[in-house]
Structure formats: C-alpha cells, structure tokens
Amino acid sequence: MKILLVNPPYQTLTSNLGVGHQVPLGLLMVGGALIDAGHEVTLVDAECLGLEIPAIVDRACGWRPQIVMTGHAGSTPAHPVCMKLLAAVRLACPGIITVYGGIYPTYHAEQILREHPAVDYIVRGEGEATVVQLVGVLEEALPGERNHVGKEVGGLAFRDAGKVHLTPPRPPIANLDEYRIGWELIEDWDRYQCFGVGRAAIIQLSRGCPHRCTYCGQHGFWMRWRYRDPERVAQELEWLRTTHNVRFVTLADENPTTLPEVWEGFLRAVARRNLDMHFFSTMRATDIVRDEAILPLYREAGLLYILMGVDTTEPRLQRKVRKNSTVAADRRAARLLRKHGIFAMLGHIVGFEDDTWRTHWRTLRSLLRYDADFLNAMYVTPHSWTEFAHENAQRGVIQPDLSKWDYRHQVLGQKHLRSWQVFLAVKLTELVFHTRPARWAAFFSGSRFQQRQLLWCLWHTGLVWLGEIGSFLRTRTLPMGQTEPLGRFHARARGTQSQLQGNPARKRAVFQVA
Numbered sequence: 001m002k003i004l005l006v007n008p009p010y011q012t013l014t015s016n017l018g019v020g021h022q023v024p025l026g027l028l029m030v031g032g033a034l035i036d037a038g039h040e041v042t043l044v045d046a047e048c049l050g051l052e053i054p055a056i057v058d059r060a061c062g063w064r065p066q067i068v069m070t071g072h073a074g075s076t077p078a079h080p081v082c083m084k085l086l087a088a089v090r091l092a093c094p095g096i097i098t099v100y101g102g103i104y105p106t107y108h109a110e111q112i113l114r115e116h117p118a119v120d121y122i123v124r125g126e127g128e129a130t131v132v133q134l135v136g137v138l139e140e141a142l143p144g145e146r147n148h149v150g151k152e153v154g155g156l157a158f159r160d161a162g163k164v165h166l167t168p169p170r171p172p173i174a175n176l177d178e179y180r181i182g183w184e185l186i187e188d189w190d191r192y193q194c195f196g197v198g199r200a201a202i203i204q205l206s207r208g209c210p211h212r213c214t215y216c217g218q219h220g221f222w223m224r225w226r227y228r229d230p231e232r233v234a235q236e237l238e239w240l241r242t243t244h245n246v247r248f249v250t251l252a253d254e255n256p257t258t259l260p261e262v263w264e265g266f267l268r269a270v271a272r273r274n275l276d277m278h279f280f281s282t283m284r285a286t287d288i289v290r291d292e293a294i295l296p297l298y299r300e301a302g303l304l305y306i307l308m309g310v311d312t313t314e315p316r317l318q319r320k321v322r323k324n325s326t327v328a329a330d331r332r333a334a335r336l337l338r339k340h341g342i343f344a345m346l347g348h349i350v351g352f353e354d355d356t357w358r359t360h361w362r363t364l365r366s367l368l369r370y371d372a373d374f375l376n377a378m379y380v381t382p383h384s385w386t387e388f389a390h391e392n393a394q395r396g397v398i399q400p401d402l403s404k405w406d407y408r409h410q411v412l413g414q415k416h417l418r419s420w421q422v423f424l425a426v427k428l429t430e431l432v433f434h435t436r437p438a439r440w441a442a443f444f445s446g447s448r449f450q451q452r453q454l455l456w457c458l459w460h461t462g463l464v465w466l467g468e469i470g471s472f473l474r475t476r477t478l479p480m481g482q483t484e485p486l487g488r489f490h491a492r493a494r495g496t497q498s499q500l501q502g503n504p505a506r507k508r509a510v511f512q513v514a
Contacts, residue, residue, distance in 0.1 A: 004065035009046040010078040032182030033128040043185040075102035077406040090118035109157035198247035209254035215388035234269035257287035285333035309347040313366035344372040360425040378407040396483025
C-alpha cells in the first residue's frame, strides 16, 4: 500500500533557535518496518521544512496515498496541530485512512476518537509491529470495509459501528533488532544539523527506564527496559558516518546506562571504530558516578554533551518524586564530566510545589555550586498518566492549551507567586547561571574546539532565552481565581488511561529489565 508519513508542523524555539532540527525518529522506525514489509512509503517532514497545513494537504493529495500516518515526539503539545492536520487531510481526500500514534494518543485514544472523526486508527504503545499488522489487514480488506477492520490487531483503538473499540494491549517488542530505522526516507540530510557540529541523527540503544520518578510516564509506555545489540548499533553509526557524513548523534534512550555491561560494550564498540562523531545523551548522575573509572572511554567514544536530570536541588523533593539520587551525587557527576572534557547540562524542573522568592533564591545558590556548563530549566508538566498528576489533582491549571504543555510553559499555578513572577525568577536564574565568572574562567582553559562549542551553545541558548521572553509576553495564562483543578481538567480527557495506567504500585511490580 502507499503510505505517507507526516511529521506535523509543530514548531519550537528549541529547534528553530536552539540546538537545531532533529530527524523524526519515531516515524522513521515505523517507516523502516513498513518498507521491509513491502509497502511504498514516503515522508513529509513538515516541521523541518516549515510547511503549513495547506501545503501538506497538497502534497498528500498529489501523491495519493492510501494511508496517512502522523505522530510526534512532543506528543502532548503537538496533539492540537496533529488533529488540525488530519482534519484537513480528511476534508481534501475523504478516502484516505488516517493513523495516529504516540504517547498522548496512547493514553487518550477514546477521547480522541470520540471528538475527532478524522482519526480512523490510533496505535497504542510501540508502533512497528502494530502498524505492519494493521496495514496488512487493511490491504486484504475490501475498500469499503477498511474503516471497520482491526479487531485482531493488538494495540489499536478505532471506531466500530459508532463505538470506540480497544483491542488488547500488544506486548513489548522482545527483540528490538528485528526492526530497523528507515534512513532512506530522509531526502536532505543537510536540513538536520545540531550543536553546530554538522549533520545529525537520532538513534536508540535501548527503550524504557527502570526508575519510577513520579512526574515521568515513560516506564508505563515502554513497559520493559530492553536494548539492541551494542555492536549492531555501532555498525549502524559507522554506516551513517561513512554514507551520510553524520557527525552528531543524539541517543534517544530514556536510560541507556541501565545495564553497565551493555553500556560499556556500546562505548567500546563505538570507540574502536574511531568514527569522529560527537554524541548527546541524557543520563542519571548516579550512573555517571558509578562509571568514574571508564569516563575516559565516554570521551573516547565521542560523548560531548550529557544532560543530567537533577530536577530539584532540594533533598526532600528528590525523595518525594523518587529521583533515587542525592545532591552530593549530582554535584560529583557534574565535576567528573567537566574533568573529562564533557559538557555537563543540568535539567532543573520548576513547580513541584508552591515556591516563594526565597525558594528560587535558594535554588539558584545551590545550582551555582554544581559547577556545570549549562542549565535547562523546565516547568513541571502534569501529564494525566503520571503519579504526579494524581497526587496534585487539586492544583489549578493556569494553562489549558495543550500546545503549551511542552515543559517550556507554566501549566500549574502557584499560591505565593504569580506566573510572571515565576517566569522572572526562572529567567534570572538562567541568566546568572550562564554568565557567572567561573563559567568564563573555565572557557579559557578549554581546547579551541571546546571554546567554539561553548560559544555556539551560549549564543543559541541566549536566542532561546530571548525567544521565550517574547513567547511569554504573547501567551495568556489564567489568573488563579479562574483556574480549574487539575483532576477535573484530566477527568474530561479520560480514555484508555484507565486501562494502561492501572495501579502505580502494580506497575512497579511488573516492570522488568529484559
């Protein structure tokens, strides 16, 4: 069948002014599986190309696919534009079958199918095996029956006789190496460049996370931590380097360092090939401290940027959100990375509780003691499938627009500070952190390459900083007196969440490392 994959026209300051555009890995993984199953597949990356919805519809109707599939890594904030896209496609090309996937539609499938008639099928959970089976069933069905099949396909949601039908959840893919990334769908690699290093790609060594931070729902979506053959991943990276001159790679893993032997094996396989590549990865500070003896291998393999989700500088809050780390470990990890020539980024989340000016001042002083290179300040975002959302059901939602649920906008109100005061505190924290004298003293002790990288990052960090100020001035939030409790807000979006979320304690018991 002819299948069009569309990366929706969801634009972010981070991509446009910051690190750069990334390849749509989720769609590429689905595309690779479909190509290998014998289907004709093409990709329109509307985000990277800056296409508006009418231009996407023109491309869709011109190519005349039988199926249009969409989804986005920024699943919640991209949802509104995904719905506009599919509605426009359905209006212009009524005969096209539409398929929608991602984390948000996985947990809100019932609501989406009730409210958006342009969506025919929702893929719940991992997509590769599900879409291949779905397209196979659609191919065998008669044209008039194609909107009414799929009951035998696990991990689907669709309408049948006017009612929403959910098939049983599909088990996680046991062997991730059975599927490949459809790199041939990328038409112009020069459009994807990150951190000023050159052509960029995203790849996964593993899926899932064994940890249970209350504000994160990745463990519920992936269910089990699994990994690919480290040697095969290194071979794929070598192919990307020699065939497409890819020089920068982001590891899309939630927790790549879960099994030390797998992680070290991957690093050694990459280092042995001397690829002249640089890497970005997100890691836990405790794993960096654990790996102190092999940190030279990190750098030898090409790791250049590591984002540590310290999340909070308050030990009490670390325990409350089950971060399973300590302030001492976080600080030691930052120092170790700096010592070995790796840029240390701190991921800090604002708004776990009701803050005050004193809270923000204490946070700034603590962050300055980490001696890291960059600060990524975010706002807590209470997705309905997380324990954090259930625990904070009475807090007021000051931002009901889902397109702003991107960790870069405030969603929950504060009792002691207005939204502009919280924003001011965050922007001042970022400014002081990135312009502190100690940061510039370290600049002169680095290599010329590190100096260029630091200047590039500070310049683009500044552009995003200014862009977010402009965005805040244009964004409307509700006064606390007009807010809706978070629990009531999510109650209107109940759907498959009740089936997939289940009892958090039970989930902790069944989660495995495979």
